[in-house]
Amino acid sequence: MGFIQVVHEYGLTKLVFVLLCVLLQSEASYELNYVTCGSVVKLLNTRHNVRLHSHDVKYGSGSGQQSVTGVESADDANSYWRIRGKPNHECQRGAPIKCGQAIRLTHMSTGRNLHSHDFVSPLSGNQEVSAFGESGEGDDLDVWAVQCSGTYWERDDGVRFKHSATDVFLSITGEQYGHPIRGQKEVHGMQGANSNSQWKTMEGVFIKPSNEPLRHDEL
Amino acid sequence: FVCSSFSRRDFYQILGVSRSASIKDIKKAYRKLAMQLHPDRNPDDPKAQDKFQDLGAAYEVLSDEEKRKQYDAYGEEGLKEGHHSSHGDIFSSFFGDFGFMFGGNPRQQDRNIPRGNDIIVDLEVTLEEVYSGNFVEVVRNKPVAKVASGKRKCNCRQEMRTTQLGPGRFQMTQEVVCDECPNVNSSGHGTQCQHPLFLISSLLCPRLVNEERTLEVEIEQGVRDEMEYPFIGEGEPHIDGEPGDLRFKIKVMKHPVFERRGDDLYTNVTISLEEALVGFEMDITHLDGHKWIRILVKVFCGIELCGHVDSHYVWRKSVEAYKEKNSTPIIKYKWPINQVLEWPSPDLNPIENLWYEEQFCVEWSKITKESRQKLTDKYPNRLKEVIIAKGATTSYSFHFHCQGVNTFELVFVEFCKKKKKNAETNTCIFFLINKSKTFATKDFFLKFFAFEKFKEMINFRWSM
Numbered sequence: 001m002g003f004i005q006v007v008h009e010y011g012l013t014k015l016v017f018v019l020l021c022v023l024l025q026s027e028a029s030y031e032l033n034y035v036t037c038g039s040v041v042k043l044l045n046t047r048h049n050v051r052l053h054s055h056d057v058k059y060g061s062g063s064g065q066q067s068v069t070g071v072e073s074a075d076d077a078n079s080y081w082r083i084r085g086k087p088n089h090e091c092q093r094g095a096p097i098k099c100g101q102a103i104r105l106t107h108m109s110t111g112r113n114l115h116s117h118d119f120v121s122p123l124s125g126n127q128e129v130s131a132f133g134e135s136g137e138g139d140d141l142d143v144w145a146v147q148c149s150g151t152y153w154e155r156d157d158g159v160r161f162k163h164s165a166t167d168v169f170l171s172i173t174g175e176q177y178g179h180p181i182r183g184q185k186e187v188h189g190m191q192g193a194n195s196n197s198q199w200k201t202m203e204g205v206f207i208k209p210s211n212e213p214l215r216h217d218e219l
Numbered sequence: 220f221v222c223s224s225f226s227r228r229d230f231y232q233i234l235g236v237s238r239s240a241s242i243k244d245i246k247k248a249y250r251k252l253a254m255q256l257h258p259d260r261n262p263d264d265p266k267a268q269d270k271f272q273d274l275g276a277a278y279e280v281l282s283d284e285e286k287r288k289q290y291d292a293y294g295e296e297g298l299k300e301g302h303h304s305s306h307g308d309i310f311s312s313f314f315g316d317f318g319f320m321f322g323g324n325p326r327q328q329d330r331n332i333p334r335g336n337d338i339i340v341d342l343e344v345t346l347e348e349v350y351s352g353n354f355v356e357v358v359r360n361k362p363v364a365k366v367a368s369g370k371r372k373c374n375c376r377q378e379m380r381t382t383q384l385g386p387g388r389f390q391m392t393q394e395v396v397c398d399e400c401p402n403v404n405s406s407g408h409g410t411q412c413q414h415p416l417f418l419i420s421s422l423l424c425p426r427l428v429n430e431e432r433t434l435e436v437e438i439e440q441g442v443r444d445e446m447e448y449p450f451i452g453e454g455e456p457h458i459d460g461e462p463g464d465l466r467f468k469i470k471v472m473k474h475p476v477f478e479r480r481g482d483d484l485y486t487n488v489t490i491s492l493e494e495a496l497v498g499f500e501m502d503i504t505h506l507d508g509h510k511w512i513r514i515l516v517k518v519f520c521g522i523e524l525c526g527h528v529d530s531h532y533v534w535r536k537s538v539e540a541y542k543e544k545n546s547t548p549i550i551k552y553k554w555p556i557n558q559v560l561e562w563p564s565p566d567l568n569p570i571e572n573l574w575y576e577e578q579f580c581v582e583w584s585k586i587t588k589e590s591r592q593k594l595t596d597k598y599p600n601r602l603k604e605v606i607i608a609k610g611a612t613t614s615y616s617f618h619f620h621c622q623g624v625n626t627f628e629l630v631f632v633e634f635c636k637k638k639k640k641n642a643e644t645n646t647c648i649f650f651l652i653n654k655s656k657t658f659a660t661k662d663f664f665l666k667f668f669a670f671e672k673f674k675e676m677i678n679f680r681w682s683m
Binding site for chain 2: 031032038039040074075076077080082093094108202203204205206207208210
């Protein structure tokens with residue numbers, strides 16, 4: 001094959017590829033379809049277009065614990081949550097989460113777990129959702145079950161989070177806070193699964209499943 | 220366009236791996252060499268760029284199963300044409316977007332350039348992975364500020380302008396005045412785009428777009444807990460500046476069998492009394508999956524038992540065939556210890572001429588008859604009859620040779636309470652006494668047994 005010919009052929013291929021790249025920009029082509037244990041993700045409420053968020057700001061009412069809100073921005077590191085198994089249960093790194101599986105969501109920056117309890121939320125009067133615990137250790141009220149159709153939690157799916165202890169769903173209904181967290185939306189627990197309680201993973205660090213076993217047999 | 224010299228390159232040689240290297244070996248070799256061969260690190264070498272390109276090509280081929288097969292069969296020329304990822308992409312998947320710190324040469328810290336947040340991800344690893352090394356693939360989905368060239372108009376408003384038409388004549392007009400803003404808005408949703416063609420194609424109005432790439436995180440062999448591996452530029456973006464970093468923090472999980480102390484591995488092994496006295500063989504599955512050779516302890520020389528020098532000697536003898544750098548497994552015997560149930564009758568006389576440091580009690584009845592019999596059968600020559608004080612029912616004496624240490628003698632004395640009416644078994648107490656004076660018995664016992672120091676002494680008379 002002559003040199004000139006090679007250039008032409010490669011050039012054309014490259015052009016076609018670039019065009020394809022541009023067209024595919026809007027589509028998501030994932031190398032990993034599942035949400036796995038140990039991954040650190042942002043969760044978007046699909047109805048209200050805000051991301052699950054927490055920060056070092058405490059509720060002024062209710063339990064007085066660290067508040068959990070929904071924010072509009074897509075580049076805030078305080079919207080990252082780590083996916084972990086329930087207490088005392090091993091959740092192997094990279095293992096896809098099953099629909100129905102009980103998990104904990106640990107706030108990456110503060111180390112507190114997504115939590116709900118018998119307190120009233122400040123704006124809407126639903127059940128308060130807070131961030132609780134230290135360095136990832138809290139209590140049984142940190143456990144949520146992932147509800148989705150199918151076998152595994154897929155990144156494209158809209159899923160719901162049902163609080164295992166009180167059966168409420170993690171939801172947003174649009175109420176907004178004022179100062180000092182102006183514009184952020186209230187996150188609470190509510191009965192009933194509907195469009196307000198649907199969430200989807202967005203940005204994050206998704207750990208791929210391992211090919212080999214991570215552990216050998218015991219002594 | 221890669222117009223590589225079509226001289227044959229030996230990709231295996233470039234990476235410094237064998238032809239049968241695993242994908243893990245290849246990744247590890249690439250990562251190590253990429254750090255060394257990066258042109259920024261070798262500014263004086265005119266061939267640095269070429270060497271670096273070769274490295275990238277070698278990794279691209281050998282890390283892909285299909286391409287590797289073709290290369291193995293037909294060489295470099297036999298590789299089908301396809302899209303070649305730029306070496307930049309490969310490099311970024313190991314180190315992040317903006318190159319990396321050359322160990323001591325930190326990223327330019329310009330205070331005027333704001334930086335996005337860092338993300339720290341805990342990465343749980345098993346002790347097996349720490350022992351053998353591993354790579355973890357992660358997919359990083361992040362928002363990227365796609366900045367269009369130029370600026371856009373924003374904050375437009377009406378303002379009154381005064382213009383002079385001539386001497387003494389002025390005109391007031393209303394004008395639209397706009398500021399200039401960068402083309403990106405942080406929310407990433409529905410920015411107010413002023414581009415005239417916005418309605419036609421949203422691609423022309425840039426904002427934050429989510430991008431994905433796979434990153435390779437190395438779990439280096441022997442890595443310590445809490446060690447961090449940074450990926451530069453893979454953190455959160457900043458609209459007006461640079462993105463932060465993504466750092467993986469290694470969290471070593473507790474292992475059910477082994478414990479790491481420094482670079483040594485420890486494990487507890489529970490053995491029976493017989494095994495402790497006469498030696499035993501054992502197979503242990505090591506962290507990398509294969510079984511250790513058997514540990515032959517022909518003489519009762521527990522690692523801790525003989526004192527440090529001899530324990531190492533014995534140990535080394537046993538594991539000669541299995542050399543493992545940085546891992547000197549030490550076995551500690553954990554003998555099930557029982558409480559003292561009963562003290563022998565108080566009218567026993569104190570022991571004469573018997574030097575002992577400490578005593579250890581075990582309920583003899585817990586040691587099965589079979590074991591006892593085995594002992595006496597196996598070592599008839601070692602037993603000496605002992606005349607014992609009133610109350611003691613039996614005693615056995617064992618001689619032990621520890622390589623490099625003088626013979627020492629252990630005496631086992633049994634005291635059994637007389638059978639009560641309707642009682643099923645005898646309740647017996649078992650004393651283990653060290654008779655040797657040449658041995659540091661206190662340490663010996665302390666390390667090996669848990670025991671109580673008894674106040675009263677027992678008298679014995681020995682026949683030789």
